[in-house]
Amino acid sequence: MNSPDAPADAAEAQPLHVFDLPQIYTKPSAETLLHTLAMFTSTPPSWESSDVDEPADAFNGQKHVKRARTRDQPRRIDPEGLTNYLTRIIASDLHWIGDENAKERVWEQASLRMSERSGRTGMAAISRSFQIPTSDGPVDVVLHEPALTADNLGLKTWASSYLLAKRLHSMAIPRDENGKTTILELGSGTGLVGIAAAAVIGTEVLLTDLPEISGNLQSNVVSNEEMVAMRGGYAQTGVLDWSDPGRLIVTQGWPHPKKFPLILATDSLYSPELPGLLVQTISTWLSRAASARVIIECPLREGFSAEIDDFRSQMSKLGLLIDSEGEETGYDDWGSSNSDSPQEVRCWCLQLNFLHLPTLAMADKNPSFVLQKPLEIKYEDRPVPELKSPNDVLVRVQWTGICGSDVHYWQHGRIGSFVLNAPMTLGHESSGTIHSIGSSVTTLQPGDIVAVEPGVPCRRCAPCKAGKYNLCPDMRFAATPPYDGTLCKYYAVPEDFCYKLPQGMSAEEGALVEPLAVGVHVTRQADVKPGDNVVVWGAGPVGLLCCAVAKAFGANEIVSVDMNEERLKFATSFAATQSWRPQKGETAQQSGERLAKDCGFEAAGGADVAIDATGAEPCIQTAIWALRKGGRYVQAGMGKDEIMFPIGAACGKELTIKGSFRYGGGDYKLAVDLVGSGKVDVKRLITGKVGFMEAEKAFEDVKAGKGIKTLIGGPE
Template sequence: MAVGSPSQQPAVGKDQSNLSFILNKPHHVTFQERPVPSLASPHDVLVAVNYTGICGSDVHYYDHGAIGHFVVKDPMVLGHESAGTVVQVGSAVKTLRAGDRVALEPGYPCRRCGPCLAGHYNLCPEMVFAATPPHHGTLTGFWSAPADFCYKLPDAVSLREGALIEPLAVAVHIVRQANVVPGHSVVVMGAGPVGLLCAAVARAFGASVVASVDILQSKLDMARELAATHTYLSRRVSAEENAASVRDLIGLPDGADVVIDASGAEPSIQTSLHVVRMGGTYVQGGMGKNDITFPIMALCLKEVTAKGSFRYGPGDYKLAIDLVATGKVNVKKLISEVVSFDEAEAAFKKVKEGKVIKILIAGPNEKLEKL
């Protein structure tokens, strides 16, 4: 074999499937056998996918066939929150070998543009991201990716936990954007999976007060179990009234050091700017409508530092894995159910209906065991 060339063909058994869960158009999905991907580069690895979580963006594609200007024009494999087992490595790969269990970072950049060279590869305009048109996702038997975007899991982290590293890395990035430090007070608007994980990461970073806000008591119950010191059930009142109630709840009449919106909902965003203190930090992590009514006077008069947050960047995945391995964040609490591959569509419907916090779909070659 020539130096630098891809390695031999994958050692995939004849009885192993590359069955894939494909979105053809909104609410129309099929299962289809696809060719096992080959290694496009000597720096790539082939991974047998063991578990995949369902993200809100996956459900949005399933429901609408598009997110913003990303439109599903051709059949697309869904899924991007995955963990698996390496089955083949390229000839230039030094960090992984067959049999290693890995969390998959589902997007990889060009590595050459301005954002990439500045250390912000998540902003790369040429990003190849799983289950974002026109790129296929990870709800399949085998997935090929650059080795440096596959993170070896320590023995203390299971493959099921590994599938939750992706949303945890999103939360890590958000909390790092907020520069949370020990002693901070943090309010997290929204207690979906990312909001729950933001609360958990903020606690792990040393925040002394972590308040979760949501419209559903069941989600707040989980927030309290996972990390929150306070929870607030949002009421159908003005943003200013809800904000005053949150400040009263946490005992900080001047507001919180950091407020994170993980919902993308307009009332939540409006409340956030009335909760944050003078000179505090506000981070927008949740995505919603393109245009909303925004309390710009509150932002200006308080001299709030406002930041956006998009996916994850350098170091976020490694830190997320370390938080799970050391027991600082218990992602297992978020797993409501694990289902077989042929139950994928039913799992999507459960997520859409809000019946689960996080559901995992076992890969088509995975022998499923109960939780």
């Protein structure tokens, strides 16, 4: 029988058997038991068997080559019976040992050897060193790992982290013109990858994880701080929950960049919801520079291939394509093992970047038509908007119509309480092509032609929750101070405020969906029904489109009222069944009653519906008198704050009077459908199209009353 005290070279000749150990029935001393147990102490593994001479080869699908271990190893023992041996020591009362403290040490060491034989899951807290290759020799990253429980597995160092950390020195790293870069690591865990990146690359790295992980993560960063600093790097930690990716809390208030050119993540796709959460976090924090990239490494776990496929799909929607991909083999200590070798683990490694998307890389300038102050316009190159939410899309604007409000801001710098206090891009009637999409976008794809709804509500206030989001007090409406408009090359907007145009509907028609949606909302407010007689004051774009929507809704007679004979002729050829022109010298009552008689509504006592799209006091007054009892009146045009209003007539006829403001739920979609189905022909309203650099001349023409609708092309 070999003695436990035999020379090391003799012990190495063959493995010890459990019967070679001091047996409990012989009543060995505490010193003998402690010496025996110490011989089988396992140094915390850092999987040296997964070291490779050429780590980069594994990224191309080649398997890692084992290298001889270089660290001291415990005495080898035949595993048969060892667990029973340790169990007998733990279960024994050790009554022959008089020193109670010595007994406790024996039980403690036997329990530790038992936990070590059970793998990392059964071990207590440990600290271990991981050797990371660099261009000028290896460095050691020392990590502390608390004891593991089912709900803190992020406190373990995983094989995929070690594999990625060892490949960092061979990777091409995106850098700015000064040779600098800043890295964000997601789901850092114990911090191996982030700390290694700071040391190997000599750069700033922000390591992030959940609050319950960040304490140990910060401790590991501090433990390796001196080593990292000696290599020109800097590591900082932060708290980042992927379900709320915009809320990043940096531990010591480090002024991190708004976007990162390189994002790293390991072992991050182990449940169905994680691909979406990871992609939306990447979308929030990844720079849109052409050289920006994402590097992911994950174990190829059975049953999680769907998560990997989902991640690939969502990243492609974000505009990132696979640059390189492969598998490599490493080793882990997760479960128990009856051998000296840790368990083999296959990992999937993926690098994504913008290198295969030249059109996206070109999105670095955003020519814009900017109102500096009243009557002063400048063409400026402004920054390309970033997608602030995974649900946002970036639209390359193709056509923009000119609205009266745009002209008013250009002339006066204000409309009511909305005052121009800083330069603002004009325009809000636009269509375009989807250029890129956020990670959570599901209804749109790059290349889709869309109409852009330019007002985005808060979605939280009482009007929004009641379905009247057009009344949202926190509405962000394009080209309404202080928000920039759409007369630019690129415009960012939430997915659900872009409407894909149906087959056969052009982008020019898409630009007219905005004023048509106004007409839809007005006509809905008027509750126009089949058979109604409708009168619309004003034959400008909104008035004409109200006529068109009333016709689509089944109105019987539709009368267009205006002073301009040319516009009236167009109105009757477009959607109105009749036109009517006021006469000078008449009172509002006389005018209204004459209209009812001339248009055949006298027997009914007047029209069913009156819509004013002018905001002019005489038109409003006449409309009230032109309605029958119980009629419906909608104010669509903006006018003076105070006017003389025939309130007696309104009350005596018991009229329903409503205002109308922009458009609300379902109006934009219905406007698209009306054009797509051919029920409203908006093309006929387009009387001029100009290039982007001719936009100011187009504004002058609209101010002069030339044409009905002029479209401005998007910048080249």
